[in-house]
Amino acid sequence: MQADKAEDDAAALDAQARAWLRRLRSGAATERDAREFKAWCARSPAHRRTLARAEQAWRAIGQAQACYEEMFPEGRGQAAALLRRQAPVESRRRFLRGAAVAGAAAALAAVTLRPPLHLWPSLQDMAADHRTATGEQARLALAGNLELLLNTQTSIDIARGAGPAGGDRILLIDGEVALRRQPGAGQVEIVAGGGRIVPGDGAVEVRRAGTRYCVTCTAGEARLAHASGTMALRQRERVWYDRQGVGPAGAVDLEVASAWQHGQLLFRAVPLREAVDEINRYRRGRVMVSNQELASRRLSGQFRIADLDEAIRQIQQIYHAQVTRLPGGFVILG
Known part of the structure; x- marks a missing residue:
């Protein structure tokens, strides 16, 4: 029975x-x-x-x-x-x-x-322990003097006590997180694709972009463990990797890279197609560029994540772009 x-x-x-x-x-x-x-x-x-x-x-x-x-x-x-x-x-x-x-x-x-x-x-x-929708961010206080910030369109799972020295293990399913570890804080690791990121005293940002992952050390130092080897990162260094291997570390502009943590998007002579891709991470609906010449133009400016339609207005004014607005927040730039 x-x-x-x-x-x-x-x-x-x-x-x-x-x-x-x-x-x-x-x-x-x-x-x-x-x-x-x-x-x-x-x-x-x-x-x-x-x-x-x-x-x-x-x-x-x-x-x-x-x-x-x-x-x-x-x-x-x-x-x-x-x-x-x-x-x-x-x-x-x-x-x-x-x-x-x-x-x-x-x-x-x-x-x-x-x-x-x-x-x-x-x-x-949808099954993740924590998830943010488009345009949302969330701040989590973890045990042991650790602070985790979830960027837009981010989902994570947290395994308590499964990390090094009994610390937490954070699994990045999608999106981007920023982790700050104060001196004397407990151990923690972030698992993202084929990489394990263990921060020292300081802060890191970890982002998934399709099948690739990006680790940026924004303060102090961090270590990336991958099947192809282990890499140490220091402040202002960034590295990309995927399942096959890890690329070389390079210098990064932290003001641009971490602007999202302060509710801003900062562009410095970025091709418009790339700027639009970034805007689409934070804005509900979808912005599309139908003109290839326009897509190759470069955009500079600082915009509030809470009002990214201001970026669309500036693109319209600066480049005399034609803007077609459709239901559901869809915008076509041409």
Whole structure:
């Protein structure tokens, strides 16, 4: 009887996890859904394990898609045409159809797990211990005289006591964090992709940008541990890395790099396309540049994160750009 109940409970959790996947990939998920999803994940470790199994299933579908595309590089369009033909071998027809379905499902899964343009949170984001939405920032006081600042569009998990010397371990899922460690504070580490960042007395900023990560030492010193080696960083040094390796450390303008901690964005002769990418991290909606010549122009200025439409107004005035405003905060610069 107990075994039957355990099986029923597991089946119920599986069904709930699949239902959450369907709801969150529907395109109609709301902030209320996000709150309820996070609460569901927090009910028990079994809930989180079930979600992890569901995500593994989606990844398996993605592998099936990759296999299919390797075998049939002519693309999904031609494969779909093949499906409409009466193939003489029924087994091959079934394989093609199954592969096409797997490819479509994998595409949906990819959009759900890593949404395009940050237009909605990913599953990992919504299940995170702490998360900030577009334009939001949050400050956390950790144990042991440590202070953590979450930038916009940031999600993290915190494992208490899992770091060095029994300190906290912070997992950066997405976005950017700034950590300040006072003298005599407890140990702490930040895990971001394939890197582990251990700050000394001082402060660091760690940011994810797609598949790459950036570590900036803003005060004191820090250490980056990576499979390819360990690197020491001092104040005003920055390094980029990914799963494959670590780039060279370079000097950075801290006034520009850390302006976000003071509610500002500071640009110094930055190509407009790059400035717009940065603005989009903080502003609801989306700003797009349709004119390549305009995109290559350089922008200088200091803008309040709370009013980034002022940056759009300045671009319009300085470059005589045409501004088209659409519902939902979308702006086209041309």
